[in-house]
Amino acid sequence: MKKSLSKKSTDIKRRLTIVTSECKVCGAPAKYSSYGAVACDACKTFFKRNGEHAQEVLKCDWDSHCEVNVNNRHVCSYCRLMKCFASGMQTGMIRGPYSKKRETRQKRKEIDEHIETPSTALVRLTQPEQFPTLNLLQSDQSTLTVEQWNLLSNVSHCYDEYSGLSIGEHYMLEQDKLPLKFRFKTTSIIELYQKIFDGAPLLYTNNRDFLSLSVNDRSTLLSGAVSYATNLSGMCIVRKIGLTNYPAYFDAVGIITHPNIISSVRYLAYHFKFDIIIMKLFLVILSFSTLKHTVYSHIPSENLSDIKQILHIQDTYIEVAWKYLLYKYNHEQVVKCFSNFIRCTFVVHDAIVTAQDVQWYTNAIDSIIQQTEQTLTLDE
Numbered sequence: 001m002k003k004s005l006s007k008k009s010t011d012i013k014r015r016l017t018i019v020t021s022e023c024k025v026c027g028a029p030a031k032y033s034s035y036g037a038v039a040c041d042a043c044k045t046f047f048k049r050n051g052e053h054a055q056e057v058l059k060c061d062w063d064s065h066c067e068v069n070v071n072n073r074h075v076c077s078y079c080r081l082m083k084c085f086a087s088g089m090q091t092g093m094i095r096g097p098y099s100k101k102r103e104t105r106q107k108r109k110e111i112d113e114h115i116e117t118p119s120t121a122l123v124r125l126t127q128p129e130q131f132p133t134l135n136l137l138q139s140d141q142s143t144l145t146v147e148q149w150n151l152l153s154n155v156s157h158c159y160d161e162y163s164g165l166s167i168g169e170h171y172m173l174e175q176d177k178l179p180l181k182f183r184f185k186t187t188s189i190i191e192l193y194q195k196i197f198d199g200a201p202l203l204y205t206n207n208r209d210f211l212s213l214s215v216n217d218r219s220t221l222l223s224g225a226v227s228y229a230t231n232l233s234g235m236c237i238v239r240k241i242g243l244t245n246y247p248a249y250f251d252a253v254g255i256i257t258h259p260n261i262i263s264s265v266r267y268l269a270y271h272f273k274f275d276i277i278i279m280k281l282f283l284v285i286l287s288f289s290t291l292k293h294t295v296y297s298h299i300p301s302e303n304l305s306d307i308k309q310i311l312h313i314q315d316t317y318i319e320v321a322w323k324y325l326l327y328k329y330n331h332e333q334v335v336k337c338f339s340n341f342i343r344c345t346f347v348v349h350d351a352i353v354t355a356q357d358v359q360w361y362t363n364a365i366d367s368i369i370q371q372t373e374q375t376l377t378l379d380e
Contacts, residue, residue: 024087025080026073037088043073047084051091055081062160063240065276067324069149144323152277152320159280162202163233167195168241184248186255190360196237197364200230201372204287209313211376217304218376221288222369229287230368231348235268236279244269257355264351272344274337275328281321282341288313 023030023040025047034044035051050058058078060066066079073080144152171192175183204210204226210218243249244265254262274282288310304310325334355361 023070025083025089026068026070028070034089035093036090037084039084039087039089043080043084046073046077046080047089048094050077050081051084051089051094062156063276067149067152067277071146071149072153144320144327148320148323151316152281152324155280155284155317156277158203158206159233159283162199162206163237164196164199165237165240167199168192168237168243172241172243184243184246184252186252189249189252190256193234194360194364196234197230197368198371200226200233200368201375203229203233203283204372205375207284207287209316210287213309214305215376217306217310219369219373220304221290221310222372225287225289226368226372227352227365228289228345228348229283230365231352232268232272232286232344233283235265235272235348236283239269239272257351257358257361260354261351264347264354267347268344271340274341278321278325278337281317281324285314285317285321286345288317 021030021038022028023043024037025039025043028040028042030038030040032038032044035047039047054077058081060076060078062076062079064079064082066072066076068076068080068083171188175188204218204222210221213221238244238249250262250265253265272279290304290307290310322334325337329337
């Protein structure tokens with residue numbers, strides 16, 4: 001009887017350790033330690049349902065880099081479960097039918113295989129139960145506001161919807177059906193890039209900050225930065241679909257552009273390894289940059305009519321990127337990440353200058369600018 005009461009008291013103590021903090025998984029208000037970590041009721045229930053048996057079947061569609069917060073915790077169950085484990089939650093502390101059955105099977109297995117000797121069993125039974133300790137002084141370090149999280153979510157969704165990633169994935173499936181000697185030919189690489197470029201205007205026409213600018217300022221930004229953003233986005237896609245793993249791809253790039261560009265593409269393939277969310281933010285920042293380089297465009301560079309508004313938009317996205325990076329990494333890693341992105345932008349600049357005499361490329365960039373301006377004009 002005493003043993004039963006003691007076990008019941010221990011279980012209650014494990015479940016109801018009162019604290020005043022935030023949920024370590026999503027950041028919602030929480031006041032109890034559940035299964036080894038401070039968690040809100042929603043994340044507690046989620047872990048109880050999925051902790052023991054869902055890890056093998058759940059899947060993330062975004063390379064396991066999803067951010068989990070109170071606003072989007074329902075979007076990706078896999079990343080939410082991984083964050084539960086990272087926060088200290090333990091399946092062994094779940095007292096449900098699944099865990100009891102598993103413990104029973106494990107005990108029977110140990111008895112059948114004679115793993116446990118009498119002496120080790122005695123030590124285990126007499127050893128006091130160890131509970132995980134909580135560091136209540138270590139709270140969520142994110143300084144992003146709810147509005148900034150929403151902006152981050154909108155940027156990510158817009159890129160996934162209109163970036164052309166699905167086009168790249170379809171291309172690889174079609175190439176896999178071909179014999180090895182017919183894969184990644186120059187004509188197919190050109191067609192792939194043209195299809196990716198054709199969808200580039202949607203990244204601008206679906207961005208509310210870009211739509212808020214005047215016609216003159218939109219045209220100036222497009223003529224100055226669209227080639228940089230489009231090329232980096234294209235590189236991200238070809239890396240993500242695995243195209244840069246094939247030497248034939250680099251040979252094709254040298255043929256359809258210029259041999260000197262191969263080294264630039266190889267550099268980007270190796271160094272453009274950003275967190276997928278960071279990459280999307282960097283592309284938006286680049287889209288609003290006030291670059292004056294126009295070697296690929298026939299549109300003359302003009303002065304921006306509302307530079308304060310554009311600088312405000314730049315500051316907004318840069319602040320979100322900086323805070324998100326600090327949320328994930330330390331200060332030194334954040335500085336290195338920004339420096340690496342700047343170097344990649346310089347490499348793209350050199351490649352653009354080299355490719356200015358490639359007719360299909362300059363036509364594609366001019367087409368992006370014209371299509372975007374036409375779409376925006378029709379929508380007004």
